[in-house]
Amino acid sequence: MSNEKNINAEVISVYPNKVKVAVDDEFITQASETLKIGSYIRISDDDDIALIAMIDNFLIEVPEEGETKRRYIIEANPLGVVKDNKFQRGGDTIAIPPKKVEPAKESEILSIYSQSTEESEKFTFSSLSSNTNIKVPVNGNRFFNKHIAVIGSTGSGKSHTVSKLIQLAVEAKDGDFSLNNSHIIIFDIHSEYKSAFPDANNIGINDLILPYWLLTSEELEELFIDTEVNDHNQRNVFKEAVIQSRKDKFTGDDENKAKIHYDSPLLFDINDVLAFAKSKNEETIDTGEVYVSGAKKGQPKTTQGSLFGRLTNFVSRLENKLNDKRLDFLLGEKSRTITFEKTIKQLIGQKAENKNVTVLDLSGVPFEVLSITVSLISRIIFEYGYYYKRLRTKNNPNEKINNDTPFLLVYEEAHKYIPKSDLAKYRASKTSIERIAKEGRKYGVTLLLASQRPSELSETIFSQCNNFVAMRLTNPIDQNYVKKLLPDTLGNLTDKLPSLQAGEALLIGEAVILPSIVKIEKCSLPPSSNDIPYWELWKQEWKEVNITEIKKEWYL
Ligand SMILES: Nc1ncnc2c1ncn2[C@@H]1O[C@H](COP(=O)(O)OP(=O)(O)O)[C@@H](O)[C@H]1O
Ligand SMILES: [Mg+2]
Incomplete structure (x- = not known):
């Protein structure tokens, strides 16, 4: 009895994934x-x-x-075992009942984290939220070669986290040179990232040139044909015209020309397609007879072509698209003339000056073409990776590294282009990104998905993520969804999600030794927020807006 006073902590029950400990004030x-x-x-x-x-x-x-002494019951999740100063995840080598319980020493936790990864593989962007002296490195190889999800409600710190990760990736250098070999493309839907990456390859809607002729036949039809009506005439005319124009523009030999099909990634002129549709819509066919009497006497008799007047809607839809200034980046003159090489180079930052980061500001892309725009760019990068691998293994059959310039594609507000929904308007981007989610790793293309609505993200894509930065999440549907996706061994850790501070996250996945609640480092240059400071603006003096200038912007 006498030595019981000294015991200020005692294990009272042991379950496979939980330990209960009774402690007193002294322990605390x-x-x-x-x-x-x-x-x-x-x-x-x-x-x-x-x-x-x-x-x-x-x-x-x-x-x-x-009794005067207060007792506390601590429930804790076993994480792993320290043996001979080495930490191992899991393990049940502890004999029951264990004898001693104490708060872990800072040095011990520090060494668990610092030993977790080889120095050369360490990538550190956060520290423990409970003790910021303890840096939490992740294994940079495992982090970036598997897909990453950064999730959290608005204002939880996702955009800052994404910026920090990329800023650190660009700065990291294994030698003395100015430009490292990181390759990152950010799909920036709210034009937030230019301020975090002022020196990047910043491409806005006015500089972006995408060739419509690289769209798949499905995407082309989505863009040019009213798919709701399901009109075979439109589709057939369109298909025939596209193939014909591709053949007309083709400069190679006849054998290859004969192989050209609807989906060949070759130039065609959309104006040819319009002209063809118009001609079919107005077509009259000579019957070979002549009028024998009446006003037209002697003139050849004609009958209307089979599609006469049936393509009017289609023709005006095509004309509307081609005249829409907002679609110039995709259908304008430059889109017809841009080469395949130039298209890729602008996307991967190979310009007069090479750039690690390309920020694609998509804020000006009209919503109805956002999905095919994202799809086209994603597919180009994926296929670039695919063919680069093919080339490398052809040149060297023993090649072990498929892609020595691996890419990270960052989708901000990912639920906007890869939602669970099966609606046609999301089909294009979903198909392209799902393909990368499933196969991208082999070709050096990984995804980083940032989303405030994880429960609305395509499950196929989300379930392929191996590393999670889960930030404050307030919506119960999203919380439950995330809980279901994360391993059960996390116990109640996921219950912390709604109460995290801005910049705090639950870091989980293959790249980190322990699931950890961390504080993400602040980024050197922050992304800009879109939040309009209403209250401050409203309190200022009345501002006169120049409507004539707006009109110029609008019409031209
Ligand atoms: N790592 C961090 N440390 C401190 N504050 C942060 C951190 N990350 C974000 N914040 C704060 O939280 C706010 C929201 O961050 P933001 O990245 O825009 O969130 P989200 O993209 O999730 O909406 C920022 O204005 C910033 O002040
Ligand atoms: Mg954001």
Whole structure:
């Protein structure tokens, strides 16, 4: 009885994925850091082997009558075992009942994290939220060669996190040179990222040139044909015209010309297609007879072509698209003349000056073509990776690295182009991005998806993510969805999601030794927010807006 006073912590139950410990005030005060949910404790049976567990729950027991000491019940999740100063995930080598429980030492946690990854593979962008002295490195290879999800409600810090990750990736250098070999393309839907990457290959809607003739037949039809009506005439005329124009423009030999089909990635002139559709819509056919009487006497008799007047809607739809200034980046003169090489170079930042980061500001892309725009760019990068691999392995059959210039494609507000929805308007981008999600890794193309609505993201894509930066998430549907996707071993850690601060995240996945609640480092140059400071603006003096100038912008 006498030595019981010294025991200020005692294991009271052990489950496969939970340990309950009863502790007293002294235990709490002796901890080098303030104990909270997410803090670590060590449970040992002898000095060489210790189970490290993360505090998951904290209960205060009401003292029984006559008792003065307060007791606390800590529930903790076992994370792994420290043996001979080495940490291993999982493991159940602890003998039951364990004898000693104490708050884990800072040095111990520090060494778990610092030993977790080889120096050359370390990529560090955060520290433990409970103790920012402890940096949390991830394995940079495992982090970037698997798809990444950054999720959290608006204002939780997603865009800052994405910026930080990329800024660090661009700065990291394994030698003395100015430009490293990182390749990142950001699909920036709200034009937020230019301020975080002022020196990047910043492409806006006015500089972007995308060749419509690289769209797939499905995407072309989505753009030019009213798919709701399901009109075979339109489709057949369109298809015939596209193939014919491709053949007319083709400069290669006859054998290859004969192989040209609807989906051949070759130039065709959309004006040819329009002219063809018009001609079919107005076609009259000579019957070979002449009028024998009446006003037209002697003139040849004609009859209307089979499509006469049936393509009027189609023709005007085509004309509308071709005259729409907002679609110039895709259908304008430059889109007809841009070469395949130039298209790729603008997207991957190979210009007069090479750039690691390309920021594609898509804020000016009309919503009805956003999906095919994102699809086209994603597919170009994917296929570039695919053919680059083919070339490398052809040149060297023993080649082990498929792509020595691997890419990261960053989709901000990913649920906007790859939602769960099966609606036709999302089909194009979903198809392209799902393909990258499934096969991209082999060709050096990985995805980073940032989203405030994870439950609305395509499950096919989300379930392919291996590393998660889960930030504050307030919507219960999203919380539950994320909980279901994450491993159960996390216990109640996911319950922290709604209460995280801006810039705090639950970092989980193959790249990190332990699921950890971390604080992401602040980025050097922040992305800009779109939030209009209403209140401040409203309080200022009345501003006169020049409507004539707006009109010029509008009409020209
Ligand atoms: N790592 C961080 N450290 C401190 N503050 C942060 C951090 N990340 C974000 N914030 C703050 O949170 C706000 C919202 O961040 P933002 O990245 O725009 O969120 P989201 O993209 O999720 O809407 C920012 O204005 C910033 O001040
Ligand atoms: Mg954001």
